[in-house]
Amino acid sequence: MKIFDREQIYQIDKQTIQSQNITQDELMERVGTRLFAWLDEQLPSTDQKIVLFCGVGNNGGDGLVLARLLLLKGYEVTVHVVNFGEGRTEGFLKNLDRLKENKLWPNFISEDSDFPTLQENEIVIDAIFGIGLTHSLSPWVASLVKHINKQAAYVIAIDVPSGLFLDKFPDDDEAIIQANFTVSFQLYKLIFFLPQTAKYIGGLRLLNIGLDAEAIHKSMASKFLMTKNDVLPLYRNRAKFSHKGSYGHALVVGGSYGKIGCVSLSSKAALRTGVGKLTALVPSCGYQILQTSVPEAMLVTSNLENELNTENIDFIPDVVCFGMGAGTGENAYITLLNLIEDTKNPMLIDADGINLLAKHPGLIEKLPEKTILTPHPGELIRLLGTWTDDFDKLEKCKTFSKTHKVIIVLKGAHTIVVAEDNLYVNTTGNPGMATAGSGDVLSGVITALLAQQYDPLMASILGVYLHGKAGDLVAQQNGYEALIASDIIAYMGKAFISLFQEEQKPAKEV
Numbered sequence: 001m002k003i004f005d006r007e008q009i010y011q012i013d014k015q016t017i018q019s020q021n022i023t024q025d026e027l028m029e030r031v032g033t034r035l036f037a038w039l040d041e042q043l044p045s046t047d048q049k050i051v052l053f054c055g056v057g058n059n060g061g062d063g064l065v066l067a068r069l070l071l072l073k074g075y076e077v078t079v080h081v082v083n084f085g086e087g088r089t090e091g092f093l094k095n096l097d098r099l100k101e102n103k104l105w106p107n108f109i110s111e112d113s114d115f116p117t118l119q120e121n122e123i124v125i126d127a128i129f130g131i132g133l134t135h136s137l138s139p140w141v142a143s144l145v146k147h148i149n150k151q152a153a154y155v156i157a158i159d160v161p162s163g164l165f166l167d168k169f170p171d172d173d174e175a176i177i178q179a180n181f182t183v184s185f186q187l188y189k190l191i192f193f194l195p196q197t198a199k200y201i202g203g204l205r206l207l208n209i210g211l212d213a214e215a216i217h218k219s220m221a222s223k224f225l226m227t228k229n230d231v232l233p234l235y236r237n238r239a240k241f242s243h244k245g246s247y248g249h250a251l252v253v254g255g256s257y258g259k260i261g262c263v264s265l266s267s268k269a270a271l272r273t274g275v276g277k278l279t280a281l282v283p284s285c286g287y288q289i290l291q292t293s294v295p296e297a298m299l300v301t302s303n304l305e306n307e308l309n310t311e312n313i314d315f316i317p318d319v320v321c322f323g324m325g326a327g328t329g330e331n332a333y334i335t336l337l338n339l340i341e342d343t344k345n346p347m348l349i350d351a352d353g354i355n356l357l358a359k360h361p362g363l364i365e366k367l368p369e370k371t372i373l374t375p376h377p378g379e380l381i382r383l384l385g386t387w388t389d390d391f392d393k394l395e396k397c398k399t400f401s402k403t404h405k406v407i408i409v410l411k412g413a414h415t416i417v418v419a420e421d422n423l424y425v426n427t428t429g430n431p432g433m434a435t436a437g438s439g440d441v442l443s444g445v446i447t448a449l450l451a452q453q454y455d456p457l458m459a460s461i462l463g464v465y466l467h468g469k470a471g472d473l474v475a476q477q478n479g480y481e482a483l484i485a486s487d488i489i490a491y492m493g494k495a496f497i498s499l500f501q502e503e504q505k506p507a508k509e510v
């Protein structure tokens, strides 16, 4: 599913108006009507008090249509117009007149007004700014936003919480409406998924406002939300007359004294994701642990007790997964260097492998094209340096991906796969997966798909999705706290099967 930028959204709105031969006013009326129908359905009775804060642009216009329809249905409605500028849109002005025709006179808030106190039992609608916000809020509007945030009332933002830009994070992180819920229109926005911005969204509902399907189809996107329907076509069937050689031989390399379990987790995860054959390479101290914990794996040890080397490797694997628990000393570095030099196929580099790339930048140039890096935030800082906000972080990842021809898997609540200029935002996973070993499992999952000759980008996207889905299935049974990395491995099979099952309908919000 495509995620569009602001200009593209405006363009799709415009094309909708043209192709459906409607006016901007009619589109706004449709938007307000859908908003009203949704809100009215959530509320138990028209006794509910609803307080709307409307800006003077089209987001405010949407709010005014909603206010009128709520009023006509018999709700107790108060409207505050946030008079932040002279540039009032037609949609705002027309709907202000219509509200007055219905005998509702809004209160105009400007620089020197007192801000209204809100009651806990009131619902606040934030229609101050939508996607048109281009610069920081003026001081008094910022104060109003902070005032609203301090109140106990439940806040529903229209389209986006006011104060959030679509492409950068505001300087003042308190001058953003902290919504309990956001109702947006048909198209996903990147801010719904970034850690820095998503926390202002609360719950999320997209309303279908009948935008022109062809305009959406023709509009080129570089950001994608990966739902089940998007990843299902990536899945490749296993052939009836295949054998283990058909599904690749993966080499998982890592581990050190006290950190052998991570190699065991990656190896098991790879086996549960369908790799044909798997060999683990660990320091000699890991011999018994691995042979016992993963009997399906073959094992090669280094000829050092506690550190890695490639002395005993006498075959060329189809795919190498390097890094978990490997350490960043000289032996680990030489091991990685040897493996890179011996392989032509894209690799997967995780954890200490990424730390080694940061420590020895010359290694990056030697990586096979489309190698996949799976950093957590700390490892990413070591690799890229710091960033100003989440948008800057993504830009830096894109540049790194383009320059070095690698794929970056940015792990988080919504893991994002970065491949050159494109971003793929994952939709599965849950807070229970923030637990030791979860990343090692992901490395094993993606490695197994690579070994089965999935294209590296497809392996990353599908692997991230399945890993998150397995975690979601575990959480459904056991909750978040009890979830451990081994559970994710155990549910990989169910995650695959779920690709082919009907989705359950989402529960109602509010």
Ligand SMILES: NC(=O)C1=CN([C@@H]2O[C@H](COP(=O)(O)OP(=O)(O)OC[C@H]3O[C@@H](n4cnc5c(N)ncnc54)[C@H](OP(=O)(O)O)[C@@H]3O)[C@@H](O)[C@H]2O)[C@@H](O)CC1
Pocket: 010, 013, 014, 024, 027, 028, 031, 055, 056, 057, 058, 059, 060, 062, 084, 085, 087, 089, 128, 129, 130, 131, 132, 133, 134, 135, 136, 137, 138, 158, 159, 160, 185
């Ligand atoms: N397009 C459509 O057809 C549809 C749109 N829809 C709705 O319209 C919303 C977008 O409406 P919008 O473009 O009028 O912008 P909005 O967010 O209301 O802001 C108002 C104006 O404020 C200005 N401004 C910016 N920053 C500022 C600041 N710090 N302090 C003061 N002023 C500032 C800026 O003007 P500028 O200064 O750039 O000239 C901006 O234009 C969208 O979110 C959705 O709710 C839906 O109805 C579907 C159909």
Ligand SMILES: [K+]
Pocket: 059, 126, 127, 128, 129, 130, 157, 158, 159, 160, 161, 162
């Ligand atoms: K808003």
